[in-house]
Amino acid sequence: MDIHEIESAIEGILFASGDPVSMDKLCAVLDLDRQTLEKISQNLSDYYRFNRRGIELRRLENSLQLCTRPEYADYIVKALETRRPPMLSGAALEVLSIVAYRQPVTRAYIEQVRGVDSSGTVSTLLEKELIEECGKLDVPGRPTLFRTTDGFLRAFGLSSIKELPDLSDTEGEEGDQLSLLFSSQQRSEE
Numbered sequence: 001m002d003i004h005e006i007e008s009a010i011e012g013i014l015f016a017s018g019d020p021v022s023m024d025k026l027c028a029v030l031d032l033d034r035q036t037l038e039k040i041s042q043n044l045s046d047y048y049r050f051n052r053r054g055i056e057l058r059r060l061e062n063s064l065q066l067c068t069r070p071e072y073a074d075y076i077v078k079a080l081e082t083r084r085p086p087m088l089s090g091a092a093l094e095v096l097s098i099v100a101y102r103q104p105v106t107r108a109y110i111e112q113v114r115g116v117d118s119s120g121t122v123s124t125l126l127e128k129e130l131i132e133e134c135g136k137l138d139v140p141g142r143p144t145l146f147r148t149t150d151g152f153l154r155a156f157g158l159s160s161i162k163e164l165p166d167l168s169d170t171e172g173e174e175g176d177q178l179s180l181l182f183s184s185q186q187r188s189e190e
Helices: 003-017 023-030 034-050 070-080 090-102 107-114 119-127 150-155 174-188
Strands: 055-060 063-068 131-136 144-148
Touching (some): 003 023, 003 034, 003 063, 023 034, 023 063, 034 055, 055 150, 090 144, 107 119, 107 144, 119 131
Antiparallel strands (some): 055 063, 131 144
C-alpha cells in the first residue's frame, strides 16, 4: 500500500470504530511498524489542523481516535438536537482531580483527602466512564483501585495524563486546588 492508501485505511478504521483504536491493533492490521504509524498519523493530524477540517485525529495514550473539533460543538449539538450533558458537581470534579493526579487510588484515599464519604461521587464518575476500576490493592480487604479513562482524556482535551498541569505549591486543601483546576478547564469548554 502507498501512503495515501494507508492514510485512507486509518481514516476508515477510526471512523467506523467511533471509539479509540489501539496503535498496536492498527500496526497489526495495516502491517506497519509503530514508528511508521506514528509518522503517518501525525501527518494526518497536521493535515486536519492545517486545513481547519471539522474533524481531528487525537492520540489518547496508545490509541488513536477521530473526533470532531471542539470549535464546531455548538453546530453539532444544534444539528443533532442533543442536549449538552450536565456539568460535573464540585464534589465530582474534586474526586476526579484526586484520581487524575494520584492514580491509581482507593476510595479510602479519596475520602481521606476530601474528609467526607465519596462513594456516591465515585459511582457517578464510574457511570459517566470518567474513571474505571483497575485492580485491587494488595492489603487486607483488597480495596478496589481507580484510574482515569480515555473518556476523561477526551472530556478534558488531553492526549495523555502527562499533559495535566503541574500542581502549584500554594497552601490549601489539595482537593480544593484540584477542583479549581478542573472547573476552570470545564468552563473554558463551554
